[in-house]
Amino acid sequence: MREFRRVGVVGCGLMGSGIAQVCARAGLDVVVAERDAEALAAGRSRLVASLDRGMRGGKLTEEGRAETLRRLAFTSDLGDFADRDLVIEAVAERRDAKALVFERLDRVLADGDAVIASNTSSIPIVDLAAVTARPQNVVGVHFFNPVPVQRLVEVIPTQLTAPEIADQVAAFAERRLGKTVIRAKDRAGFVVNALLVPYLVSAVRMLESGVASAEDIDAGMVLGCAHPMGPLRLLDLIGLDTALSIAESMYEEFKEPLYAPPPLLRRMVAAGAVGRKAGRGFHVYA
């Protein structure tokens, strides 16, 4: 089975920094890209904070932390990805932004057999494959937040993905990164978000219609159903802006009211209350 050794990650936000961290901890040489020096510095700090958390929990030694950081290189130039054999795109959940990255990567990657994967939750992978000259080497690989903690990866081949490429990427996620893989068809939301998003937007509608407070809605699902966190706190973790984009893509794909973003979600995003990363969302964070 083909081994991917030189990995690239485009985007060092919540998901990209987690993916880069997990790859570097697995012993891989990783290059991470962000659009400018400021975004790179923020992404690097996020990654270091997550490593520090691993150290506090006893899962990582001082030496392991230093080793992981040594395997990571940061750049704002996608030209530095020329020698990569697998690149995982994790930029904002917008089709135009992702398509631009795919177009550029396709031109930059020297190896015609290098694989380009997207961490999108809801944008059809085939739309991204179609802007490249290597659609057989494009696949979805969807991680979950926080990436170092959640064990699942969804692997999504399109109608154009070569079967062996999907198998190679699935083997990489399982054997190299230690994740568990499930496979899904190229439909917005795949498996997890197709089930999760209607639940999350229902919680926002419940709050909007005044059925219960945010605290009580969350306590209901934590204490009543043993979920690790309630739906509104989970939205804060995902980021309300990201959740809004996902719900919009899913609504666009299926035209089902159960995916339609509620007005309150739009208003909170407009107000900048996008969750934990902003210090406030449905809850307030120190």
Ligand code: CAA
């Ligand atoms: N980086 C590294 N490690 C982290 C971490 C991070 N960002 N966040 C938490 N951890 C580790 C902690 O270090 C801790 O490790 P130890 O047990 O070794 O101490 C462990 O995870 C548990 O963390 P905490 O004790 O701080 O907190 P917790 O027990 O309340 O768990 C949680 C926090 C892991 C976030 C948990 O509440 C949880 O799993 N929540 C559900 C998250 C979820 O559903 N994610 C999926 C979202 S959907 C998605 O991502 C896909 C999409 O497309 C939108």
